[in-house]
Amino acid sequence: MNVPFVDLKTQYLQIKEEILQGINEVLDNTAYVCGKKVKKFEEDFSKLENAKYCVALSSGTDALHTALLTIGIKSGDEVIVPVNTFIATSESISLCNGKPVFVDHDERTFNIDVNKIEEKITNKTKAIIPVHLYGQPAEMDKIIEIAKKYKLYVIEDCSQAHLSEYKGNKTGTIGDIGTYSFYPGKNLGAYGEAGAVLTNNEELFNSMLRFRQHGSVEKYMHDSEGHNYRMEEIQAAVLNVKLRYIESWTEKRRQAAAKYNEQLANLLKNEIIAPYCPEYVKAVYHLYVIRAKDRDKLGKYLNSKGVQNALHYPVPLHMQKAYSYLKHKEGDFPVAEKCCKEILSIPMFPEISDEQINYVCESIKSFFD
Incomplete structure (x- = not known):
């Protein structure tokens, strides 16, 4: 698939x-x-x-x-x-x-x-x-x-x-x-x-x-x-x-995120960290971003299984050449520097099917088996 x-x-x-x-x-x-x-x-x-x-x-x-x-x-x-x-x-x-x-950013959100x-x-x-x-x-x-x-x-x-x-x-x-x-x-x-x-x-x-x-x-x-x-x-x-459709599409994203949350919690426990969402916010899941210590290997493995994935974002702004004039150095923003090596965005769109979600989750599980 x-x-x-x-x-x-x-x-x-x-x-x-x-x-x-x-x-x-x-x-x-x-x-x-x-x-x-x-x-x-x-x-x-x-x-x-x-x-x-x-x-x-x-x-x-x-x-x-x-x-x-x-x-x-x-x-x-x-x-x-x-x-x-x-x-x-x-x-x-x-x-x-x-x-x-x-x-720097909050490590959970x-x-x-x-x-x-x-x-x-x-x-x-x-x-x-x-x-x-x-x-x-x-x-x-x-x-x-x-x-x-x-x-x-x-x-x-x-x-x-x-x-x-x-x-x-x-x-x-x-x-x-x-x-x-x-x-x-x-x-x-x-x-x-x-x-x-x-x-x-x-x-x-x-x-x-x-x-x-x-x-x-x-x-x-x-x-x-x-x-x-x-x-x-x-x-x-x-x-x-x-x-005319954005409200229903948004609800479908939330439903897909809930299915991911449930399956990934049951499958993996400590291998990955799923998105955190405080109870007083209503997120719209433009992206569904997990964290994994073996992120690069996991991303390549998912690609080999036909599961597209992406990084948002691989290099924090203070480490970009465009901002070298600000004279920041590695270690100035430790949370961002840590998370950029762990984050992985997996498929998320309103039309994603239960079958596709199951396949993504099973593919992640098989990587850690």
């Missing part, structure tokens, strides 16, 4: 007629950028996430960049980010000429360790970006408490966490701004690049709305300089179809 890491083809075939209808409507109307379908997406997505305002954008990276520029990040400013995340989170700070300040944030705050710190990694919400109560104490902005990176909840609140609405990616492989994915920002602050909303279109709301009238970060109509057409 072959088990793919994700299965976008199966998903597409289930909604093919609706997708093609939406795309054809765009082609027939010949409005290709920021038209009626983008507007509908903004209205429906903000409703789904319980936010007042949404600005649809061209990618998740552009969403982060837009949010940071909107809160005024500039040369010399520092922004706190987890060291274990995709580089888009930190490079968006650099694009504003700011400085990313890394914090893989999210930023809230007990290590305050020691990184200086008089140059302007914001915190918690990343709800793998679809698991970060500890937002403590982050908001720290942000209020030091008068900092909070930008939630929800690129992997569509519809996740923290203590009954949708992530992306707890801080000042929530940023989203709709890269094709995400829980809510376009058929190309797309992103969005959410906020409940009207002033921030208006600023981000202007920024995505060269500082303009009224055509050829520019209140400021901005960028070209507009969402394409075809991507909005795809996302509008997928919005």
